[in-house]
Amino acid sequence: MSLQDIYQEILLAHNENPNHFEFMLDATHQAYGNNPLCGDEVTVFVKIENDVVKAVSFMGEGCAICKASSSLMTSTLCELSLPKAIDKTQQFIQLLSDTSTQIPDDLGELEALLGVRKFPARLKCATLAWHAFLKAITDEHR
Amino acid sequence: MQAFNVQHIRENFPALSFCNAKGQRIVYLDNSATTQKPYCVIDALIDFYQRMNANVHRSFYEWGNRATEAYEHTRTSLSKFIGAQYPEEVIFTRGATESINCLADIVGQRYFQQGDEVLVSELEHHSNLIPWQMQQKKCGIQVKGWPVDAEGNLEVSTLQALLTPRTKLLAVTQVSNVLGTTPDLKNIIACAHANGTLVLVDGAQALAHLKINVQDMDCDFYVGSSHKMYGPMGVGFFYGKRKWLETLPPYHGGGTMMESVFMDSFTAAGIPKRFEAGTPPVADVIGFGKAIAYLQQFNWQSLMQYEESVIVYAERMLCAIPRVRLIGHPKTKTAIVSFLVDKIHPHDVATIVNDQNIALRAGHHCCQPLMHRLGCKGGVVRVSLGIYNTFEDIDRLAEAIDVALTVFKS
Known part of the structure; x- marks a missing residue:
């Protein structure tokens, strides 16, 4: 396992300039996820129309892996x-x-996150936003 | 008394010779989380299970006698190590966390009333905050925070303003596990006592670095963990002034803690047994005794001076790296420094330096309120020293941070 496995250029780019890193005014669903042991936190916003995910965005603070993974997810x-x-x-x-x-x-681009499989300590960083997405869409009350 | 020779000390710790696949020797800088163990501690654990594995305080055979004697020997050594007046003022627990939970519960039962207050410093680890918060529901008390200043100091002047006639207890650390701050406990305790407030000191981060004297400090309660002072995990202790311990109810019920038992009632044993229900971690307590003996062989003045020289060097080296910013600047401190690298999250710093076989910690270090106060919501990177760390360890860290800057070149 090497640093290049986890810190691929594409992830560093997403960390630097994440996609859809913004508050969504017209979100139909949203959820907050955090990792209390390390401090990563994201809020995921989702807009669903006719059972189709029309938009996903996120806000929050986290490490490069967390941020890049959230960005790729959106x-x-x-x-x-x-x-x-x-x-x-x-x-x-x-x-x-x-x-x-x-x-x-x-x-596709998600392949860049496979390096995390060799760094079990970072699994939570890489999946935090994804868990928050699931939470958002199952949360009836927003 | 041994002269302080770090190379000689390193030979006592087998784990320190571990190398990664690239042949890089481990640089262990996470001593606030747990320390490595010297051979004498590891050997004591093996020796116990090979030569005297028996329960304590109840066996009439040779092994039982030996186990009891060795177990009680640790109590005596520990009481001397922390400057307690009597060995029975020292109670073994599973660790500092259990010690505080136990004390919060039994002190709460005995001394807290609806509307009373417990004052907790903002430097505290969650383990010296949450147990008090849990008493809010049980006893109707209120937990109040004692703020730190921007540099991470606790000032006696701000304490005075917070003490009220209802402040029953002050919970304060001897060494901050994030900033290394060493508050002026003697004055703090005197100030609290003048208000009739009891003081519990969390010594978890202090015991391996400072000479402790609970009588001189005059704290009412003091807690610590063996594994943060080169002893085994799973054992710790609390100290309480005899006059308080004798008034406190038992915590857990079970074997050892009782005097007479009937179907509908029991009478509690005296101290220390009253607070040690069930079979304790005997081997670990004996190993803890060896760790204390190990520490006692050193001249503490030299030990403290050496650790200070390494932490000062670490601060200087870190400051010299572009984009690195030290967190807090306490007036007095020991063995710990926390920092941030601009635009690189603490977790990423920790992962990258780990690639160079450097073990350190990143995150909020179980101090979320302190992180908020310092404006470090994403946590910080922490270097915490042990007796065996060298200047070379710090050089390796500085090189590894350079690697992080290269990976995240932007």
């Missing part, structure tokens, strides 16, 4: 049907948490 889930977005999120969490999970070919 683009990945956009324009997916709600069931598909849930599926994709659960699969991605599973992929990072369980190293025996087979790596799918359609990961």
